[in-house]
Structure formats: structure tokens, C-alpha cells
Amino acid sequence: MNKTLSVSAINNGTVIDHIQCGNALRILHFLGLIKNEYQITLGMNLPSKRLGRKDLIKIEGVELTPNQANEVMIFAPDATINIVKDFNVTQKIKTHLPEQVAEVFLCPNLVCVSQDKNIDSIFYIDEQGKHVKLTCHYCERAFDKDSLKVKM
Numbered sequence: 001m002n003k004t005l006s007v008s009a010i011n012n013g014t015v016i017d018h019i020q021c022g023n024a025l026r027i028l029h030f031l032g033l034i035k036n037e038y039q040i041t042l043g044m045n046l047p048s049k050r051l052g053r054k055d056l057i058k059i060e061g062v063e064l065t066p067n068q069a070n071e072v073m074i075f076a077p078d079a080t081i082n083i084v085k086d087f088n089v090t091q092k093i094k095t096h097l098p099e100q101v102a103e104v105f106l107c108p109n110l111v112c113v114s115q116d117k118n119i120d121s122i123f124y125i126d127e128q129g130k131h132v133k134l135t136c137h138y139c140e141r142a143f144d145k146d147s148l149k150v151k152m
């Protein structure tokens, strides 16, 4: 059989697979993994039977929590999250889109009260078919997930 992995297997950690192209960097950024010293392998625009093309993230030595896994769904509703131990997939985390998300995003509305550094943003999440919409708790405006900046 002529089957090779285009990104090598990991020993222990988390694999976030089937990420819609273009979302891998936002997810890494959101999980706060870029600034830390984790061993990360990143695949972008890899061929996928299910999605045509996909992004893929492998994080050695980190097990995402169920909460983090659910928050990843905001960026990539079709993603699958696998926990690897001793080179074997030991768990495929069952995820669902959270109802709300706090602190992660900045409201794009420049006159929104949440622009104040002392106020944590809160967005309510709605799934409309393939689109994920987030409504700001403070100004009540709705935004597409792709138009929101992740807080640094």
C-alpha cells in the first residue's frame, strides 16, 4: 500500500483535523499556543476526501480540554479532535458549538462599550447552516465569525 502521512505522527498530544482551510492560524492564536514553547506541526491546504482541502494542527504534549475543543468549533465547525497517547488515537472528543464565548474576541463595533479594556467581551453564538454568527452581548450587533479579531 502506498499510503504516507504528509505530516508525521505524534507521540502524545492532540490532533485537530478537518479544519476548513485558512483557520489553522486563528485556532493556534486563539488557543494561545504560538507564544508558548510547544512542539506544533501545522498542515495547510492538505488534500482531504471530505473537504477537498483542509488544515491540520498537531500539538505534542498538550491535551485540549473539552471546553477548548468546543471553542475550536467556533473557528472550524467540521473539525475533529483526537487525543493521542503512545502513538495511538485514544479518544475522539465529542464536541458541540458553545452557546457563548467570553474574552476571546474583540467587538468590531468601535463605539461598543466592550472596547473598554476593563470589560470582557461576551458573544452569543448561533449556527446558521454553514455560518457561525456571533452577537455581542453589549451592542447586540451580529457578526460573521471571520470578521472578528481574536484578542491578543
Ligand code: CTP
Pocket (backbone or CB within 6 Å): 005, 008, 009, 010, 011, 015, 017, 058, 080, 082, 084, 086, 087, 088, 089
Ligand atoms: N495521528 C497522529 N499521530 C498518531 C496517530 C494519529 O498525528 N500517532 C493523526 C492522524 O494523522 C489523523 C488523526 O490523528 O490526522 C486521526 O487519526 P485516525 O483516527 O487514525 O485517522 P482517521 O481514521 O482518518 O480518523 P478520522 O477520519 O475520524 O479523522
Ligand code: ZN
Pocket (backbone or CB within 6 Å): 107, 108, 109, 112, 113, 114, 136, 137, 138, 139, 140, 141
Ligand atoms: Zn459590541
